[in-house]
Structures are given as structure tokens and as C-alpha cells.
Amino acid sequence: MSEALRGFAPAKVNLTLHVTGRRADGYHLLDSLVAFADVGDGLSVSPGDALRVTGPFAAGVPTDDTNLIRRALALAGQPRAVTLTKALPHPAGIGGGSSDAAAALRLVGADPGVAALLTLGADVPVCMGARAARMRGIGGAVDPVTLPRLHGVLVNPGLAVPTGAVFARMATADNAGHGDLPHWPDATALTDWLSAQRNDLETPALAIAPGIADVLSALRQAGASLARMSGSGATCFGLWPSRIAAEDAAQSMARGGWWVQACSLF
Template identity: 60%
Template sequence: MAPTDTGAPTPARQSEFAPAKINLTLHVTGRRADGYHLLDSLVVFADLGDRVAVAPDTGLSLTVTGPMAGGVPTGPDNLVLRAARLAGVTGAAITLDKHLPAAAGIGGGSSDAAATLRVLRDRLGVAMPAPLALGADVPVCLAARTARMRGIGENVEPVSGLPPLPAVLVNPGVSVATPDVFRRLSRRDGSAMDDIPAFADARACADWLRGQRNDLEAPARALAPGIGTVLTALGDSGAALVRMSGSGATCFGLFTDTATARQAAGQIAAANPGWWVRSTILGAAHHDPADQPIEL
């Protein structure tokens, strides 16, 4: 991806939406000899997220913008740059417009890396590398559709039949290191998820989810007690189900209608001005706010 002097106009910058990833369930079912944990997780995506834009350039660079840009590393270890290098790209100016909190259990970095790979593949014709090399969440984020993720992230099976799930996402402004959470696990050989049925509505889905679990929630709460405070706030707001996503610290509440979810988000945000609070829709085909490729 290096421009040549052909006299033609410079190619426009192309962008891709990077939706937030939510683990509705996260069962730890084993541990391999190499230390990688085996997971069984029902993953959905939100209608909010970051955006990655790429334009051909003479070198590889990353600029981070947006309301959550503060503290996001721009060096070579950033997953966006790692994704570009893995794809063999050496000439690209990449802009990451950051709206999701980092290290928050909602796949922000993994979704950003996956969006980078999608825009390189679909709009700039770059061959797709093996996404698992970038992390366990990148393969499921590459599809950005409701799926059951198993193994160490390499087994991604699309799931149909989930209704749109009105939800509120809350992060108390703390980050939890995933390795620390796994180290505090009391059991590493839990049962797998039950078979996923078809659901008549959001309440039926919440009722089924109540019988499943996130095995990382208890150790994450021990490391960051504020997670428990968030779960209580969501429960008090009338959510049909409350749970932590991923390894934390973001938690979600599922509601039976969007109006109630929006009202709950407003009340929680007003009572806790330091928290990141968003109402969203989970589980439907994710909505790219741009709908069409953006030329910046």
C-alpha cells in the first residue's frame, strides 16, 4: 500500500465500524497444556463502537481521535497497527476514532483490529491473515455478528434466533487486567453452555441467560469491587438481567424495551457522573451508523 505517481487522484480514505462486543455468557471449560483457557461464550454486538479509517501512505502510522482517545497507546503494540503489519501492510495512515473505553471487557481493541482487517480486505484488496494471531476475540469480532465462540476463540459458530436486546452498558471508570482475572479463577473446568434455544422475545432470552454464567465475574469483582456497585445500580434500574461482560469491568443490563433502557441509562448516568453509561441494542445485525463507506 504505497502510492505511486500516476497522475490519478489520491485514493479516498476508507473507514469501517468497530462495534462493541458483549459476552452474554462466558463459561471457562478447561485449560490447555500451553496455558490458554478454553471458553464457551455467547457473543453479541452493539450498535455503538469505534471507527477505523485507512488511507494509503508512504509509511505505517496511527492517529487516535475521539472522546476516549486519552491513554490509548499509538506505538507498535497497538492492535490496529499489529493487524496492519500482520496483513503485510507497510504503507497506510490509520485513524482510530475511539468511543469505547479501553480494557473494559467489551472487545474494543479486538474489534478495532478486526475492523482494520475488514477495511484492508474489503475496500483496499489486502489478503486476510489468520486473525487468531491477534487475540482470542479477534475472529468473532471479524464477523461482528451474534455467535457462539468456543475453544481459544478459533471456533466461531453463527447463532440465529436472538431477538434484539435493549440494553444499558456501564463502566465505572476502572480497568481490569485480563491475566489477573484468570489467575484468580477458583475453577477452570466448568460446564459448557446449555444449547441455545430460539427466543420469543427479550424477556425469554434474559430468563434463559439467567441459567448461564460469566465465570470471570467473581474474580473480577474481587479485584475491582466497583463492578458490584455497577451491577447493583443496573439491577435497581429495573433490568431483567444484569451481568459483567468479558473480563470486566463493563457490565450490562438487559431490558424488555428500548424506552425503559434509555430511561435507566439516563438515571444511572445522572447519579454517577464519573461512569461511562450508554443505552444500546444488542444481538441484531449490528448497525453501522454510516451505513455506507465513508470518504473522509
């Protein structure tokens, strides 16, 4: 590989996140419908062995061997020089680090397998496909799903929400999963179905970071047909019937300290 390879690491959005149990080793079991956005981080991979981070959210991203990109490439036995353009906030519940690691692996043509990927994090296997999927178990069971195109707005208020603390505040880990997924003929049918689903981490996250409620309220006031937190937070998403409507809503929600981005989900 003599020239740099360039790739894209899309934001991961948990449209649903049902926590269905907890194993004896402490790992939680999930049933989550995941989509990916057309906004994300950029990567450039070339010969070498170093990581450089640029972009609006570069601050705080490690460049040593604790970074998931470097860990993923080392796991695959293919160290590279990587430039990461960090356009997504972090940590934010939208799988930024996991998506970055998966994108780096795709660029070098490596897939170490599910068991190895899970050593990097529960989101890495689903991020390897970077397409809508149902994620179950501790993240290793990933089944592609065909979704109608959705349009939305992602909002991160810049609040710190430690994932471990969110799981620790859950009232119960034994909640119902999805069962069989229906067929959604269009985005309206999918949105209606999503409205009856949950993110079981939203309530405990709100207890830790009450400001998330302001984001959800702002999304609803801007006309979202559904507003929900993604992952363990603090990023929330709202859905609109068209990309233009989502872009208009994003403009109306702009405020200091918030990252607000219109997107389409696939």
C-alpha cells in the same frame, strides 16, 4: 485506494462466558455467547502508514506497532494510515482493541485466517464477523447465531481489571459449557435463558475490583431484567424490554466517573 474508507468497530458484549478448561500451554477454553452493540469506535483508513487516535478515550491508546490495528494490518501485509476515533473505554471487557483491529481488516478486504487472527488475541476472530456468535475453544471456533434483538445499557465504572489477574483468581477452570443452544422465539425467552447462564470471570473480577458490584446493583435498581459483567470486566450490561426503556435507565444511572451508554445488541 485514493479516498479514505470509513468503518465502525462495535463493542463486543459477552452475554455469557463459561470457562470450560485450561490447556497445557496455559490458554483457557471458553464457551461464550457474544453479541455486538450499536455503539463503538470509528475508523478512517487511507493510503500511508501511521496511526492517529482521537476521541473521548484516546488517552492511553498506543499509536506505535504495539497497537492491534497496526499489528493486524502488518499481518495482512497492508499497512495503512488510520485515524481511530476512540469512543469506547479501555481496557473494559468489551473487545475494543480487538474490534478495532477486525474493523481495519474488513476495511482493507483482508482476512488472514483464524490461526493468524488468534496471534492478535482471542476476541479478534469473533470480532471479524461483528455479529452475534458462539465463541468456543481459545477463540478460534466461531459459529454465527441468530438472536432476537436485545436492548440494554453498558456501564463502565473506570476501574482497572487486569485480565490475567482475573483468570488467576478463578477457583476452577473446569466448568460446564452450554451444550446445545435452544431456539429463542423472542427477547423474553432469550433473557430467561441467559439468566440461568454465567460469566465465570465475574466472581474473581469482583474480588479484584469490588466497585463492579456497585455497577451491577445500579443496573438492577434501574430495572434491568438481567445484569452481568462482560468479558473480564469492568464493563457490565443490563437488559430492558425496549430501547426507550434502556435509554431512560441510562439517564437515571448517569454519575461522575462512569461511562453509561444505552444500546441495542445484534
